Amino acid sequence: QPLAAKRLIDTLESGRTTVAPVLVLAALLVGGALLSALGQYVLHRTAEDVVCSARRRITGRLLRLTVPELDRHEPGDLITRATSDTMLLRQAATQSAVPAVTGAVVLVLTVVLMGLLDVVLLSVTLGVVALLGAVVAAAAPSIGRATRQAQESVGEIGAALERALGAVRTVKAAGAERHETRALEQLARDARRTGVRAAGWQALSGAASAVAGQAAFLAVLGVGGVRVASGAIGVSTLVAFLLYLFALAPRISQLVDAVGQLQIGGAAAVRIGAVQHLDVEAVDDVPPRLNPAPAGKRSPRPPATVRFEDVGFRHQPWLPPVHQHVSFTVPAGGVTALVGPSGAGKTTLFSLLERFHAPQTGRIFVDDRDVRQWPLAELRAAIGYVEQDAPVLSGSLRRNLTLGIADVADDEVDDVLRRTRLEAVVARLPRGLDSLVGHRGSRLSGGERQRVAIARALLRRPRVLLLDEATSQLDADNEAALRETVAEAARDTTVLVVAHRLSTVTDADRIVVMNAGRVRAVGTHAELLETDALYRRLAATQLLTAGSTVPQDSSAR
Numbered sequence: 158q159p160l161a162a163k164r165l166i167d168t169l170e171s172g173r174t175t176v177a178p179v180l181v182l183a184a185l186l187v188g189g190a191l192l193s194a195l196g197q198y199v200l201h202r203t204a205e206d207v208v209c210s211a212r213r214r215i216t217g218r219l220l221r222l223t224v225p226e227l228d229r230h231e232p233g234d235l236i237t238r239a240t241s242d243t244m245l246l247r248q249a250a251t252q253s254a255v256p257a258v259t260g261a262v263v264l265v266l267t268v269v270l271m272g273l274l275d276v277v278l279l280s281v282t283l284g285v286v287a288l289l290g291a292v293v294a295a296a297a298p299s300i301g302r303a304t305r306q307a308q309e310s311v312g313e314i315g316a317a318l319e320r321a322l323g324a325v326r327t328v329k330a331a332g333a334e335r336h337e338t339r340a341l342e343q344l345a346r347d348a349r350r351t352g353v354r355a356a357g358w359q360a361l362s363g364a365a366s367a368v369a370g371q372a373a374f375l376a377v378l379g380v381g382g383v384r385v386a387s388g389a390i391g392v393s394t395l396v397a398f399l400l401y402l403f404a405l406a407p408r409i410s411q412l413v414d415a416v417g418q419l420q421i422g423g424a425a426a427v428r429i430g431a432v433q434h435l436d437v438e439a440v441d442d443v444p445p446r447l448n449p450a451p452a453g454k455r456s457p458r459p460p461a462t463v464r465f466e467d468v469g470f471r472h473q474p475w476l477p478p479v480h481q482h483v484s485f486t487v488p489a490g491g492v493t494a495l496v497g498p499s500g501a502g503k504t505t506l507f508s509l510l511e512r513f514h515a516p517q518t519g520r521i522f523v524d525d526r527d528v529r530q531w532p533l534a535e536l537r538a539a540i541g542y543v544e545q546d547a548p549v550l551s552g553s554l555r556r557n558l559t560l561g562i563a564d565v566a567d568d569e570v571d572d573v574l575r576r577t578r579l580e581a582v583v584a585r586l587p588r589g590l591d592s593l594v595g596h597r598g599s600r601l602s603g604g605e606r607q608r609v610a611i612a613r614a615l616l617r618r619p620r621v622l623l624l625d626e627a628t629s630q631l632d633a634d635n636e637a638a639l640r641e642t643v644a645e646a647a648r649d650t651t652v653l654v655v656a657h658r659l660s661t662v663t664d665a666d667r668i669v670v671m672n673a674g675r676v677r678a679v680g681t682h683a684e685l686l687e688t689d690a691l692y693r694r695l696a697a698t699q700l701l702t703a704g705s706t707v708p709q710d711s712s713a714r
């Protein structure tokens with residue numbers, strides 16, 4: 158445009174017709190605007206693609222992280238990496254990558270054209286720009302550092318909020334809102350402080366580029382005026398050069414901003430990229446469809462045997478072992494109860510079976526096949542697991558029941574609802590199975606949540622059913638009913654139950670008594686009452702969760 162403007166001025170001076178230069182200038186204006194609009198659109202689209210792919214990668218990975226990795230990290234912090242950090246990445250992509258590329262191209266072309274006009278004026282301009290570059294280079298790392306700290310505080314806010322909202326009733330009951338809020342406010346202030354520091358450095362760079370623009374203008378005007386006066390260049394050349402300078406100044410500001418944004422984006426990318434280095438479970442297995450057969454016509458799945466062979470496990474090398482030399486065999490079908498004092502390692506046996514953790518020594522077999530040899534998804538599809546706190550996910554009751562299962566026939570669902578005594582609950586809900594159960598099932602009672610978790614496990618038609626204290630919150634009637642359900646399921650499923658109630662163990666086909674990470678005895682209720690002092694004591698008190706670990710010495714027998 159400045160070159161076209163120069164031609165227009167030259168044409169005016171020479172008195173020739175100005176139609177052609179005016180048309181060229183108009184065409185350049187319109188063409189430039191169109192190109193700029195198209196460029197904006199394409200580049201924003203690309204930025205959205207970048208962010209979308211980062212989000213897909215990170216969210217896909219988060220659910221595949223190994224359980225020990227998930228234990229090590231705060232869920233709230235991981236969530237902010239998928240949300241807030243990806244937003245920063247998007248902002249950086251649009252506000253830095255795009256202007257950086259376009260700014261650099263325009264800068265180079267403009268500098269070439271300026272050089273063609275007058276090398277002396279170009280040298281003056283570049284001298285001023287070099288001073289600006291030094292300021293920006295000094296500020297850029299500080300922007301990145303401050304942003305990283307701010308994002309870490311945002312991650313901590315996410316973690317603290319998740320912690321407090323995840324147990325909000327306990328927080329309220331303990332009257333700890335103010336304390337928790339204070340902690341959150343402190344984190345918010347930390348984020349603000351570091352955010353402001355980043356903004357300060359950015360503002361300094363911005364101010365430097367504005368000063369540089371004006372300084373360059375004044376310098377070019379001064380030196381250019383002298384050169385016009387001396388006849389070294391014409392007025393039109395000076396005008397064209399100044400027009401280029403005006404075009405260049407915003408590009409330089411953009412570039413300076415882009416450097417700051419790149420630092421911000423880089424800080425976000427580091428936090429997102431860190432997730433890439435966390436351990437994930439084997440991705441070789443495409444999750445098998447649990448119901449390959451048409452709904453309602455699923456083939457029966459035979460119960461599987463379970464065998465622990467000299468298993469030793471500890472969470473970390475520096476922690477005491479959870480299991481030592483654990484060996485026992487569970488034949489296919491029937492109910493096997495695991496009993497023992499709190500902390501004996503009963504729940505962890507289930508984690509090892511599900512391959513949430515891997516034992517350091519020994520082997521675990523399901524159906525005479527080492528669990529490490531099973532494709533992970535196939536192993537988990539063979540197991541139904543009801544966790545200790547019977548988690549229910551927000552969403553509808555139906556989605557909760559059919560979690561991970563495709564094409565369940567309605568009559569199968571009805572059958573399981575009947576067996577788990579949930580029919581009346583469903584009938585009471587305003588929208589039946591499609592009613593929403595609230596965050597973590599907060600609209601259900603504790604006993605209802607447990608029954609939903611059991612129903613969910615039964616719907617999978619598991620070959621091995623793991624129940625972790627699944628009846629602890631049930632009233633006597635429902636507990637008796639569920640005992641029947643479990644007994645019925647045990648006809649074609651291998652049921653392992655961590656039992657805290659005497660009623661559950663007396664019905665079991667065999668009982669494994671655990672203490673301090675070891676299997677202490679195996680037998681029926683009657684046998685163990687005769688032979689095992691710890692069992693006798695646990696049975697007598699019925700307080701199988703209470704008490705500290707009993708030393709495994711001969712006097713205890």
Ligand SMILES: Nc1ncnc2c1ncn2[C@@H]1O[C@H](COP(=O)(O)OP(=O)(O)OP(=O)(O)O)[C@@H](O)[C@H]1O
Nearest residue numbers: 228472476479498499500501502503504505506702
């Ligand atoms: N992620 C973990 N990291 C470190 N130690 C853990 C972890 N999870 C559990 N433990 C420890 O492992 C031991 C066994 O825990 P586990 O939950 O298997 O016991 P449990 O017999 O099921 O107890 P309870 O009857 O109270 O549920 C406990 O001492 C516990 O503190």
